Amino acid sequence: MSEAWEPRIVAFFCNWCTYTAADLAGVSRLKYAPNLRTIRVMCSGRVDPQFVLEAFARGADGVLIGGCHPGDCHYISGNYKCLRRFKMLRRLVRDMGIEEGRLRLEWIAASEGEKLKNVVNEMVAHVRALGPLRLNQKFAEWDEEMNQLEHAVGEAQKAKEPVHA
Amino acid sequence: MPEKPKIAFYWCASCGGCEESVVDLAENILDVVAAVDIVFWPVAMDFKVSDVEAMPDGSIAATMINGAIRTSEQEEMARLLRRKSKYLIAYGACAQLGGLPALANQFPREQIMKFVYEESPTVDNPARIRPQTKFAEDGRVATLPEFRNVVRTLDQVVEVDYYLPGCAPTPKLLAKAVEALLTGDLPPKGSVLAPDVALCEECPRKDSKPTEVAFKEFKRPHLTALDPTLCFLAQGVVCMGVATRGGCEAQCVRGHMPCTGCFGPTSRVRDQGAKVLSSLSANVAAEDEHGIEKTLAGIPDPVGTFYRYGLAASLLRRKVSLR
Amino acid sequence: MDTTTRHIKYQADCDPTFAPAIKAIPGCEKLDSCIQCGTCSGICPLSIYMDMPPRRIMNLVRYGFKREVMNSNTVWLCSACYACTVECPRQIKVTDVMYALKQMAIKERLYPKRFPMVVLANQFYKMVRHRGRMNEIHLVTRLYLLTNWFKLLEMARLGIELIRRGRFSVKPDNIERRAELHAILDYEKRYPPTEAAPK
Amino acid sequence: MTGIPNTDGNGRRGAAGEEIRIGFYVCHCGMNIASLVDVAAVAKEAAKLPHVIVSREYKYMCSDPGQEFIMQDIRENRLNRIVVAACSPNLHESTFRGAVARGGINPYFFQMVNIREHGSWVHTDAAAATAKAIDQVRAAVARVAKHRPLERRRMEVNQAVLIVGGGIAGITAALNLADAGKKVYLVEREPTIGGHMAKYDKTFPTLDCAACILTPKMSAVREHPNITLWTYSEVTKVDGHVGKFKVTVRRKPRYIDEETCVGCLECISACVFKTPKFEDEFNEGLGKRKPIYIPFPQAVPPLVTIDPETCLKFKTGKCKSPCETVCDRKAVDFSQTEKTEEIEVGAVIVATGFKAFDVTRLPIYGYGLYDNVYTALEVERMVTSSGPTGGEITLRDGRVPKSIGIIHCVGSRDKKTNRWCSRVCCMYSLKLAHLLREHTGADVYQFYIDMRCPGKGYDEFYERMLDEGVQMIRGRAAEVTDWTMSPEEEGKLVVRVEDTLAAYVRRIPVDMVVLSTGMEPAVGADEIRRMFNISCSTEGFFLEKHPKLAPVETATAGVFIAGCCQGPKDIPDTVAQAGAAAAQALALIDKGYVEMEPNTSYIDPDDCSGCKSCIPLCPYHAIAFDEGSKKAVINEALCTGCGTCVASCPSGSISQNLFEDDQIFSEIEEVLSHV
């Protein structure tokens, strides 16, 4: 990638509150940073921690989960389950060396277009300050150490001597 | 008389338990030995690498490699055996998932070296000498393999045909796998040679699990008096059986220890740890942030708990070093 | 001669630091949820002599009427019977609020002069600090000497009776490990409250 | 649901094995999208994606010609998947699904990309907005390739309704539905319907006679051809789901044949107990009844009941049973046993009401310790002319009270007992003040924390009571004792209270104390909650689906709630809510069927280990453990498709239609394919 780095944030929005809040932000012509890539789910309770890790593994610099405020979940309590998973997941992600600010859970109600805008802008700014995570590129860098072996083996075979005595 | 199929065993970063498990075949091992020709098994027999190099490519019917891949030598051997074998089998949790050695993926190489050669309480090394990959003396050159920054699963280094899960695989599963190899009755490539249903299915405590678990606290097995008949989760003790492939016949549970997940996830799951995290935390009883955090604090080391065997194979693979 | 007093209160008459300071004391945190139901006053056995019922104190505290609260006799009448605390429908620990007010008053010397309760508390405090135990007779004697020595005479009858019945311990009692006690009580001197207590 | 048929139920083309052919359309929305997003570039990029056969841009996709494009392409290019990048799916997803279906393929082979609300309208940088649009399009194209044909489910709805609880709420709902021509089963636990209201003499704020307005309704229930009334009965089991609940009702024996008894009450007079001897529940224990009794004269059904706990025939077997012999219709039947009825209904209204707070939990008010302390319900019975005292207000010691204290908020607004305001007690306390004054001329004191009289005519009623001279003392009574300090207190009960408006603690001697008890969830509410899968709020009242917008619905489709089981309320509100519940039930069953989105979840029985982790997570109790197969099973009729269980199954054995793991993973992969 030759262009300047831009934070890439994957967002999982619940259909009833946060996705609709984003619609409202649109209808109200509020302006926010274009760094989000949104995936719509019916409920924040559907957000499998695997999705979050997969997003990071594939190069996301941040992951945002948006759900209904506690007590307002369209499916009664999906957001509580999301909150519980999030609490554990954030600890796990932190223990794995990913800064806490890269994973966020926000309750954004359908009427809170303004909040959506602010959350996105804030998060983009925050992640921008943290710099790229780009795990997919890290994986490639890590694997580079193996590729050198390939090369060494080639050389060794030319010289007809074992790599290790 | 047709030639007996050639079989090889090799170990990488492993504890040796997997080798032991082959011996655990007990009297059956004789049948196996009778049916096959073991051409390479450094732990038990004196073969040289050059013997293997001399074999034609693809001439070994099946090679079982156990252990994770941490050094360049292991990488090299994996490649060599891959080339020489028709089927390459990742044998045991370490080869399949990284295993316990992969927990080292939480630490940078430098930290490990420093600890092992300088700071460990049993080390006396005032000169702070570290192993060198190349050392020349009297005109002779000695080399040591490269110590990699990342612990890998076997399939992150070479293509793997089958996986035999477990820490270590059970003799029963091994016997079945050997039989399949001999009869050629093999599942699709890439399969794990164990049932694709989670352990609870075959757990003797399954029936004791209530349908309404809501965790008020997580207890640690070594600090808790446990009911020997009740499902661990029903007692608030983390049991990975829910997220772990069956096939071990719940040995640990029968031995009164919760499952720690060595058989890895089912084929439908990409990240065993994320899944068990999801299920356990969603079932926490508390609804307020503080209460949730308090309950979850009962799992002080999520990485070590949820990725006891699977860190190298997990989606994040390794700790990103913090700036 | 001016015989009328201003009774209207301006916001400037209130002390905005008062309520936060009280609420910071353990037991007083729920002060704001008082619904002014008056159960505390109604159940309080000492309310017969209080110039302001406990309920009123609660309201005055939370809205910053420090001067009025400190001028009232209510906190000094409270005998810590905990009736209010147990009966309050909001589970406010009214008794603890009373204690907090006493502590503040003593610290800031805002109590009515020579109020016997304060003298008693201070003497008690000193005696226990010094000896580790309390001796009733010594305490009462000191109290009356400092407040109303005339009372001592009044009490003679009771004193004689007590001696006669062997209920009068003249020898002050000391504990053995007083240094240990002082180490405990002086803890804050060594670690002033601004510094976090060492873990 | 797991197999992938080639065609769906309507013969529209499906998927398996067939080559995937995707049509992509990007909308300009006039200039709404096109002014910022480079739609041509989006179309060009989309054209390069795997399986995309056609990629077009158009000014107004939702217009008829726009939709026609899609249908035409499906036919001409044999498309079997459609992606439209336009506005929000909340706006036009159904429009395009319709077009796709009309074009001849399953409507769920469609995915919409929002590049207007989430794109052109919120961004300012054209290049970035275009790049974002392209990423989201890639995700949609990748995802739609994995779609499977789905059907909206339609379920028939049984035309009968079950109503549990025969208080004023249940009665009102039953009559509304029966009048609309629907079959109603009304199940009441007690021997008569009427609930609490049947115990009152007058009701606030109008002071109209409770019996005069309630008894005609009770009789109407009895006579209505569409209502089957089962009193002395309880629901014991509920299976099924909206449209088709299978309900088991246990009918306790009353030892009287309901068909033949005409309510002449000869049997009661004939009973060997010449005088009533046992505590009369209906009269709050103030009166006595015989083992054979009728709760009150206007009870519905007008049947007597024999209480086996006290009847000699049952206790000793030695009674001559004159009741049996005196009945010329031979209605007394000692051999009766419990019966169970099984019914099927389409909807359920739960109206199980409330229970009054148990005052023995607050000994500070001396109930049980002092004879002259009464509960409000006891006083309600006392002031009723047909009540145990014939409307006379005489104390347990025979005196007529000259002064009465009414203590508010007993078991309400108190964290030690119940936190909530019970909403009716301020008003009924005023009512009782009026009635007591009317009967005795006594001085009445009200000890209140706050007067809560919001309602039409309520504050006016309060004012009227003030005018009548009821003394209002603002302060929560602290205690009631017989401890005296002065001669005028001698022989009285003393209420100690702070008159907070005067700022004095007062001791007020009275002859009688009335405790205005608050409301609590009814006895057995928890079992009802479990049987019908109703959630409850922390205090135990049933939880409505939404406190403002769905106050009579519950989280379980087809189960409605009305009256005090949902929360404290008075009769006008109860009746209004019962009417609303009846209307909602009617709207549901009258349509004849319910239609549901297909995005439900399902468990592959071969995969599930039966770990039960998912079961407690479903907010709709849609997941059950099958004891035969030892696996979890999702009842599709109950599943609403939230996906919570899917995200949780630790072995990945649950899938959700339209939100399959691999569909979402491919979205993640594609939105990140450029980084």
Add this chain to the structure above:
Amino acid sequence: MTKRYTYFPGCSILGTGRACEESTRAVFAELGVELDDLEDWNCCGATAYMSVDEHKALALAARNLALADTKECPELTTPCSGCYLVLNKTQRYMEEYPRVGDKVKCALKDAGLNYTGRVRVRHMLDILVHDVGLDEVRKHVKRPLKNAKIAPYYGCQTVRPYLDFDHQHYPMTIDRLAEALGATPVHFPLKTRCCGGSQMGTLPNVAQRLCYAILREARRQGANLILSVCPLCHFNLDSYQPDIRRRFGEDVSITTMYYTQLVGLAFGMDPETLGLHRNMTWDGSWLEREVLAGATA
């Protein structure tokens, strides 16, 4: 099996409350309960310390908890209701407010003490009625006090705010105990009302008024004896009867004693052992005249 508790006497026991101690030890010894004295205990701080400094007050009391912590039996008991409350409050505040608990624990640590939190504070009345049990008490009764009409006086700090073995407003434990001794408890609406406590020293008019109401009501309800639980309550009710008569112009005199003294009497112990002679209202012939004589009649 002998029961064993760690025993905290409290300061009043050494002075005005001596009889309380004597009767307590005598009765519990008779019942086979061992009281293991807490060595070098210090004053609990009572109401006065709490008025001056909350943290110091808690730390002061916590020293006793830390001392008890080292004992084999973590159940700490005390005859004084004031001590019972303060020790209990200290223990609970340290749990409820970790900030406070940490601070107090640090202070203790600095003095070389350690408090793990295993101590439970028990009231002696609770132990007598629930651990020993009324059946056991009944077995020891040699002299049923048939004609004693008891006004059971619990006082405030026995029941509030921590009483968990009975109701806080209208408890019945002493009533049941009195019945076990053959006595008749009367209905006593003031059983948990404050006697004025230490206000007796500072504001005697106030405290005497409270005691006046209690004594007066006990007589009015037909009692011939007030039983109290706490040395301070007993002191106030017992010693000020002449002053009260003078101040309020009404004779409200009535015999008062500790519940343990009454238990001892029923057990047939002699008044001297029970320290009854130390009570101001004790009259040697009272027992014969009012209680025993009436009973035989």
